[in-house]
Amino acid sequence: MSIRIDRDKCIGCGRCGIVCPGTLIHTDADGKAYMKYPKDCWGCTSCLKECPAAAIRFYLGADIGGRGSALHTEKQGDILRWIIEHPDGSVTVIPVNQKESNQY
Amino acid sequence: MNTEILRTDILIIGGGTAGCWAAITAAEQSDADILICEKAHIRRSGCLAAGVNALNAYITGGKTPQDYVDYAEQDAAGIVRHDLLLSFSERLNSVTEKLERLGLVILKDKDGNYVSRGWRNIKINGENIKPLLADAVSKFPHVTVRNRVCITDLAVKDNRVCGAFGIGIENGTFYVIRANAVLIASGGAAGLYKPNHPGFSRHKMWYPPFNTGAGYAMGIRHGAEMTTFEMRFIALRCKDTIAPTGTLAQGVGAKQINANGEVYEQKYGLTTSERVYGTVCENIEGRGPCCLRTVGITPEQDDSLLKAYLNMAPSQTLKWIERGKMPSEENVGIEGTEPYIVGGHTASGFWVDAGRAATITGLYAAGDAAGGAPQKYVTGALAEGEIAAESMLRFVQENRPAPLDEAEIAAHQAEVTQFLSGDAGSDTTEALEEAMQTVMDTYAGGIGTHYRYSDASLQTADARIRAIEQRTAKLHADDFQSLMYIYELRERLTVCRAVIAHLRARKETRWHCFAEHTDYPQRDDAQWKCYINSRMENGEIRTFRRELTQGGGRNEHPDRP
Numbered sequence: 006m007s008i009r010i011d012r013d014k015c016i017g018c019g020r021c022g023i024v025c026p027g028t029l030i031h032t033d034a035d036g037k038a039y040m041k042y043p044k045d046c047w048g049c050t051s052c053l054k055e056c057p058a059a060a061i062r063f064y065l066g067a068d069i070g071g072r073g074s075a076l077h078t079e080k081q082g083d084i085l086r087w088i089i090e091h092p093d094g095s096v097t098v099i100p101v102n103q104k105e106s107n108q109y
Numbered sequence: 110m111n112t113e114i115l116r117t118d119i120l121i122i123g124g125g126t127a128g129c130w131a132a133i134t135a136a137e138q139s140d141a142d143i144l145i146c147e148k149a150h151i152r153r154s155g156c157l158a159a160g161v162n163a164l165n166a167y168i169t170g171g172k173t174p175q176d177y178v179d180y181a182e183q184d185a186a187g188i189v190r191h192d193l194l195l196s197f198s199e200r201l202n203s204v205t206e207k208l209e210r211l212g213l214v215i216l217k218d219k220d221g222n223y224v225s226r227g228w229r230n231i232k233i234n235g236e237n238i239k240p241l242l243a244d245a246v247s248k249f250p251h252v253t254v255r256n257r258v259c260i261t262d263l264a265v266k267d268n269r270v271c272g273a274f275g276i277g278i279e280n281g282t283f284y285v286i287r288a289n290a291v292l293i294a295s296g297g298a299a300g301l302y303k304p305n306h307p308g309f310s311r312h313k314m315w316y317p318p319f320n321t322g323a324g325y326a327m328g329i330r331h332g333a334e335m336t337t338f339e340m341r342f343i344a345l346r347c348k349d350t351i352a353p354t355g356t357l358a359q360g361v362g363a364k365q366i367n368a369n370g371e372v373y374e375q376k377y378g379l380t381t382s383e384r385v386y387g388t389v390c391e392n393i394e395g396r397g398p399c400c401l402r403t404v405g406i407t408p409e410q411d412d413s414l415l416k417a418y419l420n421m422a423p424s425q426t427l428k429w430i431e432r433g434k435m436p437s438e439e440n441v442g443i444e445g446t447e448p449y450i451v452g453g454h455t456a457s458g459f460w461v462d463a464g465r466a467a468t469i470t471g472l473y474a475a476g477d478a479a480g481g482a483p484q485k486y487v488t489g490a491l492a493e494g495e496i497a498a499e500s501m502l503r504f505v506q507e508n509r510p511a512p513l514d515e516a517e518i519a520a521h522q523a524e525v526t527q528f529l530s531g532d533a534g535s536d537t538t539e540a541l542e543e544a545m546q547t548v549m550d551t552y553a554g555g556i557g558t559h560y561r562y563s564d565a566s567l568q569t570a571d572a573r574i575r576a577i578e579q580r581t582a583k584l585h586a587d588d589f590q591s592l593m594y595i596y597e598l599r600e601r602l603t604v605c606r607a608v609i610a611h612l613r614a615r616k617e618t619r620w621h622c623f624a625e626h627t628d629y630p631q632r633d634d635a636q637w638k639c640y641i642n643s644r645m646e647n648g649e650i651r652t653f654r655r656e657l658t659q660g661g662g663r664n665e666h667p668d669r670p
Binding site for chain 2: 006007023024025026027028043044045046047048049050051063064065066067068069070071072074076085087089097099101103104105106107108109
């Protein structure tokens with residue numbers, strides 16, 4: 006499992022690296038975040054929820070069924086929008102109201 | 110290398126579920142100085158990083174804490190501490206209500222009662238549960254949080270804890286911490302065995318790969334009594350993603366079926382270990398792959414499941430979308446994980462008294478670190494954090510801190526310097542970790558042997574783990590993060606030795622898969638209805654038996670050495 010960080014979008018705030026429970030994301034000489042230990046990522050998605058620039062994408066490795074789609078989130082009030090971009094350019098959006106409980 | 114000396118009344122090692130709650134409790138009830146040392150950052154560290162979508166331990170209307178004790182006892186085939194189970198069960202509902210006051214969203218019916226999923230689970234939106242806990246901790250000025258400080262060892266003299274040593278993985282600092290009482294809240298141990306998909310996706314949600322058994326290892330090295338390490342936890346999970354299955358099994362009533370479409374659960378039994386065992390057996394006998402039968406659920410249920418998994422294990426939702434098939438269209442494959450050692454699910458951990466005091470004076474354990482009380486889940490870990498905090502407050506009022514030994518400080522500093530100096534040899538931390546996982550998988554009952562082992566295979570495992578342990582002395586670290594990885598490997602190796610010793614000691618098969626001894630394939634109540642405890646003496650782990658508690662009593666094991 007791992008994430009990709011878009012260098013052009015990254016604003017260098019460092020919040021992804023602070024919140025990562027494995028201290029896996031570091032900052033390079035230009036102040037941009039990069040994934041230093043991709044094999045140690047466990048897919049918690051803490052970093053991408055924290056990113057104010059929507060620069061981080063989570064994807065599944067091919068070894069566990071990944072086919073190139075990439076996940077990120079955007080927060081709009083109480084709604085956390087989970088956005089999945091597919092390789093063909095289409096997009097799936099799943100909005101989750103954080104004030105509503107799971108049904109299952 | 111900088112050295113920083115910190116002083117505190119209460120040191121909490123690990124700012125996860127139990128650790129944060131212990132800090133909140135101690136801060137509310139006293140003006141004692143409280144220090145949390147967390148090797149990552151408390152906002153998302155620990156088991157709850159991605160969230161959780163149900164509270165699995167709650168006493169619903171008409172049920173009692175004793176019902177929860179009975180359930181946990183039955184699931185563990187009797188090897189539990191009744192006193193510990195009862196004391197956390199009595200607090201499950203009060204900690205839940207407090208969580209709600211902190212901002213956790215809990216599903217309620219029109220009369221304002223929590224909506225349950227079965228008799229002991231309630232439904233929540235727990236995506237933000239860890240930030241809620243972290244925010245609550247930050248409200249107290251007398252709680253200090255040191256993020257990215259990894260505790261590497263306890264300071265113990267004459268069986269009295271005096272503090273701890275640590276490394277700052279970002280600032281390259283060596284920490285000496287003087288503390289009156291210390292709480293081990295560092296979680297359980299993952300990464301001992303080779304995982305499913307050991308390559309690019311070697312780490313998956315749910316159990317944190319960053320929980321290395323650090324607290325156990327520190328306790329073992331200093332001679333703390335440990336219990337039930339042979340009761341490994343193997344979770345039945347969604348195939349590949351290792352996402353939880355309870356939401357499917359309990360939430361939409363999905364049954365475990367084999368490739369012929371037959372429901373096989375009843376054949377093997379419904380305890381946690383039997384659910385894994387049945388799946389292993391069906392696969393061995395050629396009736397796999399096994400699934401949870403979700404085909405036929407409604408599209409509305411699909412939508413709810415997609416959201417439910419995003420709130421705790423987003424990889425599973427992504428997997429459904431990547432496959433282009435929703436659970437209503439395709440059954441969800443299941444498999445067992447590699448074995449973990451986790452006192453929150455099974456009974457492994459520190460041997461503690463009713464107040465969660467370990468056998469080293471001034472040392473306490475809560476959550477995954479504390480043994481004897483399985484099925485804690487989130488709320489049980491909170492309850493134990495609360496109980497331990499109250500005990501520590503009494504302790505620090507009655508006792509003065511013990512002085513730290515200068516020679517011990519120097520020895521720890523020298524060890525850090527040693528790893529950071531010199532040249533890298535041919536061994537790397539990652540290669541030795543892989544070697545350890547292969548040994549455990551092959552000879553100590555990993556996925557590769559369908560969780561089975563024999564006395565002969567365990568002897569091989571023990572010899573090889575010791576050999577790997579010796580080679581860690583020559584490892585080299587370029588920076589403080591790689592230094593942390595060396596310490597983490599050594600923690601895992603110490604825990605492996607304890608697991609092997611405990612598996613060898615229990616000469617029966619009480620829990621299929623969790624402890625599947627091929628030399629002794631039957632359960633033997635006459636000889637083995639007892640705890641197996643251990644203590645490290647002169648570098649060797651000595652196992653011994655203790656009689657079971659009978660239930661109904663309080664503080665049934667107050668004895669300390």
